[in-house]
Amino acid sequence: MTAAEIREEILDILSDIAPDEDLSGLEDGVAFRDQLELDSMDFLDIVMELRKRHRIQIPEEDYGALASMASTVEYLTPRMKDMERA
């Protein structure tokens, strides 16, 4: 998957987790927490969804990498580059 496809995938997961949020104006460089009403269980849900969909394991010490869209995509790109988008 390319970085753009990974971004799409994250948006798709976010829209499941936070169905009431408008994600169209999401700024990639700004922390999710500062734009969306996400709590720590929501972040855990992102982690669990990535594992379910792509068998990606994110250890707890790496959860900080999921702070914003930009850092998430950067973290996931090397891990997902060989995968096909479903």
Added chain:
Amino acid sequence: MPRDFLTGARDAYDVIVIGGGLGGLTCANLLGRSGHRVLLLEQHYKLGGLATWFKRPGGRIFDISLHGFPVGMIKSCRRYWTSEIADSIVPLRRIRFDNPMFSLTTTFDRVDFTRLLIDRFRLERAAVESFFERARGMRFYDDQSTTVGDLFESFFPGREDVVRLLMEPITYANGSTLEDPAIAYGIVFSNFMSKGVYIYEGGTDGLIARMGRELRRNGVDIRIRCPAERIVAEGRRVRGVVVRGRFIGARAVVSNASLHATLFRLLDRQQVDPAFLEEAESVRLNNSSTQVYMALKPEESIDESTGDLLFSSTARSFRTESLLGRDITSRTFSFYYPRTRPHAPPRHVIVSSTNARYEDWVGLPDDEYARRKRILMETTLDALDRYVPRARDRIEHVEAATPRTFERYTGHPSGTSFGTKFEGLKVSRGVPEQVRGLYHAGSVGIIMSGWLGAINYGVIVANEVENQLMAESRTRVPANDA
């Protein structure tokens, strides 16, 4: 011949969950839903743990721990259980406080607390807003040296009445005191006191029945009356569990039993570092409770203006320590109207709860124990009269529970109602580093207790178990399904 409650159980599972409290149930549900083979062992004859109820003739049902939980339950139940369960969660309408300092009714949300603190308690809006923001911004990794008392003193110096309003409900909800770390308070406060208090329409029995159905749908093998006797580990790797004398193997074991029971009763000490055991031994337990359950005669009713939840106290000042004593001056009354169980016969039920110390109740001779229980019931009826006039004449059934009751039904040491104090969380999280494949998911650390805390902790641990199972299956079979 006694019935074999393990008939048909397999010799090995992917995961064994010990304990069917909300944390264990939720963990088992997620792992079952992901397709793992899960065995759930519960020593009692029903699921739910402290999320429980009992029935008495005449259609009376008493809930033990259905007094209120935060709005976050809706989201957690929708995601980790079913939308049917989430849709049965309803807000309580009237939360009352009545004590020598103030009497008021609130919807228990940020807007209403702000209004009260400004209009009634004459505080500056800026101070109130900054307090809410400070509490909301608290994270688990923040400094632990600031206590709840320090926090209040810095925002509302000398205002014991404000402390009482903001602290009393939390003390009842999880036993925390002014000496506990401020962050534990902040996290719970932000969850609890920002968007109202909720309960489950249909009662605890309705909730647990639905959870049981969902677990079975997800293939979880549920076994009641099956106390885990021992967690078997070799070379610091979990192997399985001995239950009713039978060994059952597992790649992972999750214990929803109390932290102390898990480490000191179920596990062999040899499997754990002495330093870790020492740290675990120093973890303090939270307090226990007493409760008095009262049912009105079928023809009697209570006016809804009495409230849903009432924090009542005759103590002049507010001291978290004095809430624990046997000389009870403070009680939380939960009033249950027929709407709590819309499909059951219309009944009005009242449950009075107080925090209590195990030491005050343990070791008493039978007659003294019975006498103290009677005093507990009598003084409660006296206190209730203020809110339900002629209570004694209108109530037809009264009984009481003590710390000994809670100990008996859950096996929790000292009958703890809310697990451990703050430091227990670190020990609980450290268990898998001691014994690979073993996890603890039960009430600890103040923040991981209560219905919502227990459910969410079950999710956090299920995530870790899944990571382990996936990592192990990778090393065995090459992943070819990418």
